Amino acid sequence: MxxxxxxxxxxxxxxxxxxxxxxxxxxxxxxxxxxxxxxxxxxxxxxxxxxxxxxxxxxxxxxxxxxxxxxxxxxxxxxxxxxxxxxxxxxxxxxxxxxxxxxxxxxxxxxxxxxxxxxxxxxxxxxxxxxxxxxxxxxxxxxxxxxxxxxxxxxxRPAAGPPPRAGEDFKALASPAVRARAADLGVDLSQVKSDSDRIRHADLDAFLRYGSGQGYHAPHASRARDDEQVKVIGMRRRIAENMAASKRNIPHFTYVDEIDVTALEAMRADLNANRGGRPKLTMLPLLIVAICRTLPEFPMLNARYDDEAGVVTRSGRVHLGMATQTDAGLTVPVIRDAQDRNVWQLATEITRLAEAARANKLAPTEMGGGTITVTSLGPLGGVATTPVINRPEVAIIGPNKIVERPVFQGDDIVRAKLMNLSISCDHRVVDGWDAASYVQALRKYLETPVLLFAD
The missing domain is CATH 2.40.50.100 (RNA polymerase II/Efflux pump adaptor protein, barrel-sandwich hybrid domain)
Structure with missing residues (x-):
């Protein structure tokens, strides 16, 4: 040995x-x-x-x-x-x-x-x-x-002491599906009997029908649970440290405005109906095209602020961070040179990066160096959000839920699809006037979506 x-x-x-x-x-x-x-x-x-x-x-x-x-x-x-x-x-x-x-x-x-x-x-x-x-x-x-x-x-190392007595530290053998089902039902698998060396769904069914019922709770039953202490580690700790540093060091302000996306949603439906083998479009790639078209007029937003050196670097390219929820927590893969991609290329890259993030397969070069970030809660939406800036960037944009409401058009009342758009900015670098003006520039593209494809 x-x-x-x-x-x-x-x-x-x-x-x-x-x-x-x-x-x-x-x-x-x-x-x-x-x-x-x-x-x-x-x-x-x-x-x-x-x-x-x-x-x-x-x-x-x-x-x-x-x-x-x-x-x-x-x-x-x-x-x-x-x-x-x-x-x-x-x-x-x-x-x-x-x-x-x-x-x-x-x-x-x-x-x-x-x-x-x-x-x-x-x-x-x-x-x-x-x-x-x-x-x-x-x-x-x-x-x-x-x-x-x-x-x-x-x-x-192993704690000293006598070996476990017979029956102690018993762990029932079962497939992940059986374990997940037992956990949902509140069943302790060590109480379930089986004719083989592995507990199957049939054994679990028999326990529920004929068993003593000990440890079993009907689905959705309300019951007290023990307190649980969860150590903050890994991705969760990185998120906590980054968010705390962002709020501690950056004087945030958030501007929210309402945008009529009726025409944009109609165009998106037409594009998806004729997409062929290309990926299905969500709102996000269309919004990114609008962001890339408007940022050259607002270079103070597409920037990184080194507060220790007192230097703001205004980027000539759009490296767009895409906040993505994973099992480990929120991560922000970066779409490189987003300004050079069309709407279909953006949709493909969004899907690829999101899948890589959720599978923990992102390359180091795909996780840093962003110049501005977009964060969206997708189907969860929300009426308005106040996103936290991804430091050392100076701005983050958050589209919110699309809702259908009646609006006035002259003397007529029509049905419209409306979306609030949030932008949080670093007030050391970006003024409120700049943020409001930028959202108005975005509004022009989003409410007249044909401009997204015009030269």
Missing amino acids: ARFTFKLPDIGEGISEAEIVAWHVAVGDRVEEDQQIADMMTDKATVEMESPVSGTVVELAGEVGDQVSIGAALVVIETDAADVSAEEAPALGAVSGGVKAAPASAAQAETAEQYEAENPGVEDAQVLPGTGRGTADEVGGGGAATGDGPVGLPLH
């Missing part, structure tokens, strides 16, 4: 550390070479880490939400081979001033209490080798650690 330390490699984005957003293994698990062991998030993307060797996991470098420095130990694996081609991990207790590690093999049969008695002064919060967290006295060693090095991360 030998121990292999898998160190976090340089991901190649010029970053110094990455955040643990998911562990796919636990201490004691068997892993195979090339098996996914963790997801690490940088400022630009989430990267999957795969094991370079086969063996048993004996130590993990921290919990979900912790940061790991490039080159620091991520996982320690006890390999099957007597020798490994890569670096062997020394016993962690011999490094970093007396860090407590998991036993090297089961043959040691050493309990945590015995280890503690033989190694007095070792704290229960451990760090990985070379992190320099705390003083030597604090970790019970006599080394020269001073606490000035990078902060270390806790080690995790």
